[in-house]
Amino acid sequence: MFMEKITASVKVLKSDLNKIKDNALLIGFFKDKLSLGAEIKKLDNKLSNIISSFIKNNNFKGEKGEAKTIYINKDIKNIVLVGLGEENRFTLDVLSNIIADVSKKLRENSTESFSIFLDTFSNNKFKYEEVIEKTTLSSLMGLYKFREYKTKENENAKQLKQITIITNSNKNFDNELKYASIVATALNKTRDLVNTPPNIATPQYIADYVKGICKNFVSKDKIFDCKIFDEKQIEKLKMGCFLGVAQGSANKPRLVVIEYYGVSKKQKPIAIVGKGVTFDSGGLNLKPYPFILNMKDDKAGAIAAVHIIEASAKLDLPVNLVVVIPLCENMPSSTSFRPDDVLTAYNGMTVEIKNTDAEGRLILADALSYAAEFKPQAIIDIATLTGASLIALGYIGTPFLSTDGKISERIKEASKKSLEKVWEFPLWPEYEENLKSDIADLKHISEEGDAGVIMGATFLKNFVNGIPWAHIDIGTTVWSKVDKGMLVKGATGATVRLMMEMLRDWKN
Ligand code: BES
Numbered sequence: 330m331f332m333e334k335i336t337a338s339v340k341v342l343k344s345d346l347n348k349i350k351d352n353a354l355l356i357g358f359f360k361d362k363l364s365l366g367a368e369i370k371k372l373d374n375k376l377s378n379i380i381s382s383f384i385k386n387n388n389f390k391g392e393k394g395e396a397k398t399i400y401i402n403k404d405i406k407n408i409v410l411v412g413l414g415e416e417n418r419f420t421l422d423v424l425s426n427i428i429a430d431v432s433k434k435l436r437e438n439s440t441e442s443f444s445i446f447l448d449t450f451s452n453n454k455f456k457y458e459e460v461i462e463k464t465t466l467s468s469l470m471g472l473y474k475f476r477e478y479k480t481k482e483n484e485n486a487k488q489l490k491q492i493t494i495i496t497n498s499n500k501n502f503d504n505e506l507k508y509a510s511i512v513a514t515a516l517n518k519t520r521d522l523v524n525t526p527p528n529i530a531t532p533q534y535i536a537d538y539v540k541g542i543c544k545n546f547v548s549k550d551k552i553f554d555c556k557i558f559d560e561k562q563i564e565k566l567k568m569g570c571f572l573g574v575a576q577g578s579a580n581k582p583r584l585v586v587i588e589y590y591g592v593s594k595k596q597k598p599i600a601i602v603g604k605g606v607t608f609d610s611g612g613l614n615l616k617p618y619p620f621i622l623n624m625k626d627d628k629a630g631a632i633a634a635v636h637i638i639e640a641s642a643k644l645d646l647p648v649n650l651v652v653v654i655p656l657c658e659n660m661p662s663s664t665s666f667r668p669d670d671v672l673t674a675y676n677g678m679t680v681e682i683k684n685t686d687a688e689g690r691l692i693l694a695d696a697l698s699y700a701a702e703f704k705p706q707a708i709i710d711i712a713t714l715t716g717a718s719l720i721a722l723g724y725i726g727t728p729f730l731s732t733d734g735k736i737s738e739r740i741k742e743a744s745k746k747s748l749e750k751v752w753e754f755p756l757w758p759e760y761e762e763n764l765k766s767d768i769a770d771l772k773h774i775s776e777e778g779d780a781g782v783i784m785g786a787t788f789l790k791n792f793v794n795g796i797p798w799a800h801i802d803i804g805t806t807v808w809s810k811v812d813k814g815m816l817v818k819g820a821t822g823a824t825v826r827l828m829m830e831m832l833r834d835w836k837n
């Protein structure tokens with residue numbers, strides 16, 4: 330489906346600096362702390378003091394984001410002095426963005442490989458394990474590019490092939506390398522499919538893509554299993570809200586269910602539900618230009634969920650998971666659902682429609698009730714649910730809401746470790762007032778329009794059958810307008826790092 334990607338590979342090497350042969354060697358400096366450590370001094374001496382004199386003569390200060398190249402043309406072709414900023418403001422997030430930026434810069438200079446002298450990229454605040462994991466993950470994130478539809482650039486696109494992390498630690502870092510490269514692959518595959526245009530990535534296409542993933546896990550004991558339901562089968566299930574949204578499009582809906590068993594089947598699974606609207610035109614409440622642009626990203630929750638379960642299986646995580654993704658397209662036509670329609674959800678509740686552009690919560694309603702039937706210990710949904718998420722936290726962080734304090738804590742802890750910023754919003758019962766319908770059990774939106782993120786979640790809460798649940802609204806953080814640090818313009822792969830960190834740490 331996607332062309333075989335040549336992605337960089339990352340390895341850790343215990344070596345003397347004097348023995349390194351590479352196109353570039355990266356050395357980090359904190360601001361105004363420019364004296365050379367013992368190992369670099371040795372290298373400097375060997376190179377006739379080229380490093381120390383360069384620092385003196387070129388006004389290198391170690392400012393955050395500064396990167397200056399010294400041309401050596403020996404075993405090491407170039408030495409890159411990398412500024413890390415003030416030492417007391419140094420974090421793993423700062424490190425990750427610097428590594429990603431420098432990786433991009435070297436690739437643009439046609440560098441095919443580089444080495445990082447790790448000891449200069451950290452201080453005593455962080456463990457080597459963390460630094461190696463973040464260095465790997467952030468370089469692979471930064472180097473991502475979506476080239477699928479560039480017919481010319483493809484042939485001679487610049488490729489950075491090898492990154493070597495040099496350290497004098499004797500430890501083995503295989504686990505960190507494995508984790509980081511599997512998570513980076515999951516994140517970049519999520520970006521690929523979310524970036525894929527809506528005429529290609531239809532519900533059927535995504536269902537086929539999932540089938541392809543499942544084939545890679547064929548095993549007799551069925552620890553990884555996919556089921557795909559077509560429109561007829563979804564009708565049989567009586568998923569009235571999902572079908573209501575889907576009925577306006579010629580691209581027919583699919584419901585995809587994936588199960589992964591990493592421990593005894595007796596243990597309750599964690600359910601992950603992802604919004605999979607392959608294009609959100611708004612339906613009869615058609616989105617005006619320019620708001621209709623980019624609505625191919627409305628499938629990002631579903632795509633993230635697929636790659637999260639795939640990565641969990643690759644890592645053999647000791648958890649059971651079930652992923653439920655409703656896939657459909659929201660289009661205006663003579664068969665579309667309308668404002669004022671009343672739909673009957675899978676759980677039997679009736680829902681009065683007020684705006685066909687609030688379609689995500691409708692397809693999720695049915696998917697959540699379906700997921701609840703697995704009797705999971707927790708349900709987490711991932712959805713590009715609201716434009717209001719932009720008002721809430723801007724492009725920096727992702728709002729989430731939960732009915733369960735323990736899940737909230739897990740998400741917050743995972744946020745710290747994964748560096749994906751999230752912030753909790755309340756689900757106070759007062760908000761429920763605004764979803765009362767005159768004629769049905771519920772309205773799906775509040776006509777006042779305030780507290781958009783919370784109202785979306787307040788509606789969804791009706792469909793989880795009391796099971797501990799969290800809702801993550803990636804309406805804004807799904808997409809980056811900038812190419813900066815770990816961000817690359819386009820789909821971000823939001824929640825992949827967060828969820829993987831949470832599942833990695835999950836203890837029942
Ligand atoms: N997919 C959109 C949310 C969205 C909008 C994400 C813009 C990213 C950028 C969702 O289906 C939607 O249209 N939500 C409406 C809800 C409203 C009608 C209550 C919104 O946020 O405007």
Ligand code: ZN
Nearest residue numbers: 609686687688
């Ligand atoms: Zn919409």
Ligand code: ZN
Nearest residue numbers: 606609627689
């Ligand atoms: Zn939508």
